[in-house]
Amino acid sequence: MMAYAERPQIGISSCLLGQKVRYDGTAKRNRWLVDQFGEFVDYRPICPEMAIGLGTPRPPIRLVGTPDNVRVLGVEDPSVDVTGALEDFALNTAGQLGDISGYVFMSKSPSCGMERVKLYAENGHATKKGVGAYARVLMEGLPNLPCEEEGRLNDPMLRENFVNRVFTYRRWQTLRARGLDAKALIDFHARHKYMLMTHSQAAYQRLGRLLSHLKGVDLNRIADAYEAELMTALKRRVGRKRHVNALQHIQGYLKDRIDGDDKKELTESIEAYRREEVPLVVPMKLLRHYFRRYPDHYIDQQWYLDPYPESLGLRNGI
Ligand code: SF4
Structure with missing residues (x-):
């Protein structure tokens, strides 16, 4: 049996580890990630929305615009625009996470979703063409990093x-x-x-x-x-x-x-x-x-x- 490299460090959306950081004060603990995969890796939990100063519970945000021009705006108050804050945080984080070996994102989130996140047009019509603002910039900054999201990990x-x-x-x-x-x-x-x-x-x-x-x-x-x-x-x-x-x-x-x-x-x-x-x-x-x-x-x-x-x-x- 060959020896494994030292334990991989894995970036992860904090809510997947059971931290109650979601907009509604809940968590999304993923049993496989915590109990099984977690036995062999060390997690670096990150909640970008908490990190940019949005507390919990907090008013929800969503992606608005077209695939080429996306903003992250408050659902109830669209004058709240956290696009720049999330992108800046992602850029900074990418610079500090050079030693991680993977990242697991929470699905569907306007910040963390890796794909098929709801993107709302000005008329309110939604398509699943968005990528979470934090996830997008982080993946661009670390293009070789293995990334997956929680929903897709159910597929063997x-x-x-x-x-x-x-x-x-x-x-x-x-x-x-x-x-x-x-x-x-x-x-x-x-x-x-x-x-x-x-x-x-x-x-x-x-x-x-x-x-x-x-x-x-x-x-x-x-x-x-x-x-x-x-x-x-x-x-x-x-x-x-x-x-x-x-x-x-x-x-x-x-x-x-x-x-x-x-x-x-x-x-x-x-x-x-x-x-x-x-x-x-x-x-x-x-x-x-x-x-x-x-x-x-x-x-x-x-x-x-x-x-x-x-x-x-x-x-x-x-
Ligand atoms: S999906 Fe991302 S931003 Fe939302 S609660 Fe989880 S870690 Fe925080």
Whole structure:
């Protein structure tokens, strides 16, 4: 079992942790975030509306305007305009949160919502085309940061994707914090081969090319480009077909080590996963079982087999 990077720090809308900071004096405690994910990460709770001096309870605010020109105004008193205050706070916060590895926003909020927030036209008609003013500026300031919102995290695939990005980003941040060298970059890329290939084979190859000439070049510039492409690639959803491909490739390393019956069992398990009869955890566990018995240094190094704490059970849902 590989050692995990130090605990990721995660920015989060305070109300999701149970803090009673919402406009109506309530909280929106999210059980999975607090009780399960919270076991493996440290949270940095932030309530932007409280931070700009709106107390609780407070009169509600909402997004008003067009997608290109959005203001955050009071619902009852539209002369209250907190757009600038929220944007300034987000800019400042982005500057101070360089070491976080992810952010979980509260859905639908005019400040924290990541997407599909109600945006009111002057005539009062609402469309779900808005982004919370704080979330928008923060995400622009930290474009590679894994971000998700509470509602979307109920989807097992989006949840797994987010957690994978958080832990991969943490490993990447740790590598950069230790000081860049060519060997460490190449090693990072090699150890993420199968994970990256499930998300995008083309991105894996482009990233490899980026690292192919590291002599005499500015490693920070290369690392910036690598980070942007890596985090974009990991956002792509992974369908069963791509996992099956990776599992079969990895199975190939056992070719001369396991006998016919074991091989058949493993193949059947991968096929059952392909047919959607079992979740990913089933063939994955079997593979890991065989690699424990017949260790292979190369496969042992692959983060794909062990990308985040197993007890989160995320591969049971995909
Ligand atoms: S959604 Fe954001 S602004 Fe609203 S209460 Fe939660 S943390 Fe505060």
